[in-house]
Amino acid sequence: MMIDVSNLSKSYAGNNAVKDVSFQVEKGEIVGLLGPNGAGKSTTMRILACFIPASSGTASVAGLDVFTQADEVRRRIGYMPENNPLHPDMRVREYLKFRARLKGLGRSRSRERVDAVITQCGLEDESKRIIGHLSKGYRQRVGLADALVHEPELIILDEPTIGLDPSQIRSVRQLIKELGRRHTVLLSSHILPEVEMTCNRVLIMCEGRILAADTPENLQKALGQNGHLIAEIAAPLEELKTCWEQMPELAHYTLSAAEGEYHRCALTPSGSEDLRPKIFALVLERGWKLRELSRVRHSLEEVYIRLTLPESEEETF
Amino acid sequence: MQAYLTLTRRELGSFFYSWIGYVVIAGAMFGTGWSFVVLVDKLQGEPTMVPLTEIFLGGSFWFIVLFAAPIITMRLFALEKFSGTFETLMTTPVSDWQVVWAKFTAALIVYMLLWLPLLGCLLVLNYFARGSNLLDSGTLGSEYLGIFLIGCLFMAVGCFASALTRNQIVAAMISFAIGLAFFLAGFMAGPFDTQQGWAEQALNCVSIMNQMKDYARGVVDTRSIVFCLTSSFFFLFLACRVIESRRWR
Structure with a gap:
C-alpha cells in the first residue's frame, strides 16, 4: 500500500476544505484526483506532501505517517505543486542540481540523476537556459524533472498540464504514463480526458468529499446503461413517433430535425440489449431511408457532471 | 549539513542574480565614500583624540545599516512565499532550522561584503599617514567585530520580518521599524544620564548606538556581545516558529 488516507479532514479558518476523506492507492498505480476548482484536491495533496497538517484523520505514505514521520515521507515523494513554482533566475541544470543536493543526493549521484532526468524529460537542449526564459511547456518539464530527480517511490503532481497547449499536454501526458511503469503517481486535474487517458483509477472529489472511486470503465458502467443510440431516418414524422412509442425496449426518445428530409432520433434503451439490428430491420421493413445508426457511450464527462453538479443544475446539461 | 550549505550557496547566488544585490552594494559604497570624504575633511581641521574608526561612525554608518539590512533580508522568505x-522547498527533507540558518548566513555574508570598501578607505588613510599610528589593528578588529555583531542582530530581525509575510515591502518595513527602535533607544537613553534608574540602564543595554561607539573606540564589552548574540538567536528562533506555524494543528 503506497498511500493510505483515512477520515482525513482539513479546515481553514472554519471553512472545511476536505471533509472526512478516505482512500487507498496501491503501489504502481496511476491515480487521478478529479474535481472542479475548490474541491479539496490541492489540500489533500499538500497534506500528503507534508506541507500542511490535517485537522483530523490520518494519512500515511509507504506506511509512514505524514505528520509524525514527515522527514522520511518527504524523502519518498516527489511533489510538484500547482502552478509549478521554480526559481526563474537559475539555469535548468543548475536548478535540478540544487534540488538534487537539497534532497540529500551525493555529489556524483546527483550529477548522474540530473543527467538522467534531463534526458527522461527531453530537456537536453534547454539544460543551459535560464528557467525564466523557458516556455511554459518546458518549465512544466523542469518541474517534473525536479519531482523525479531523487527517484521517489510516489510522485504527486498537482494540475500537471494546466496552462499548456494541446501538443504540450500530449507530451506531458505521455511522460506521466511512462512514469507509471516505475513509480506510483497521484495526479490531480479538473480536465476529464486527461484523467481518463492517463489514470488506472479515478477519485472524483467535490466540495471536500470523494464522490466516486473506480476505474474509468467501471465509472462509465456505474451509470447503469449502455449509452444511447443515434439514428437519422427519413420517414414521416408521425409514423416515426408512433413507431418509437410502441417499441417496448425504449425508455425514452427525442426527435429533432436534421438536414433534408431526415429526423435525428436520440433513443435511450431501457435494458442492456443492443437495439441497433432491430432498428435496422424496422427501417428495412417500412422502406425508410437510414443514413446514420450509432451508439453513444456515456463518457466519463457525464459521470463527472452527474456526480459533481447539484440535481437542479443537471437538467441544463 | 549538505542541505544547509546548498541552501546558503543558492541564497548567495540569488542575491547576485538580481539587481538588488548590486544596488545595495553600490549604495553602501557611496555611503562609505561619503564618510571617507567627511573623515578626510575632519582630519584637516584641528587635532583630535578621537580614533579614526569612531569619527567614521559620524558619517553614513547607521544610514547604511538601517537601510541595507531590510533590503538584504526582505526577500529571504517573502519572495519564496x-x-x-x-x-517546493518545505516539501524536501530539510528542517526548518536548516532553512532559517542558511538564509541568515547568506544575508550575513552579503552584509559583511558591504563593509569591505570601508576597510579599503581606512587602509588608504593609514598608508598616507605613514608611521603616525593612525590606525591600530586592535581598534580595527573591534570595529569589525561590532559591525559583525550588529549585523547578526539586524539580519536575524530581517529573517523574522521576512518570514511573517509574503510581501517584500511589508517585510522591509517591519525590519526597518524594529531596527530603528534599537537605534533610537540610544537617544532615549540620553536624558536619563544623570540618574541611574532602571529605565536608563535598560535602554543603555539595548542601545546599539552606544555599543557601536564602544567597539569603534576599541572597547569590547561582553555585555554587548551577549546582548547581540542572544537577541539574534531570539529573532531566529521566532523566525523558525513562524515557519513552523503552518504545521501547527
Missing part, C-alpha cells in the same frame, strides 16, 4: 517556491 510569494512565488510559491516555499512549498
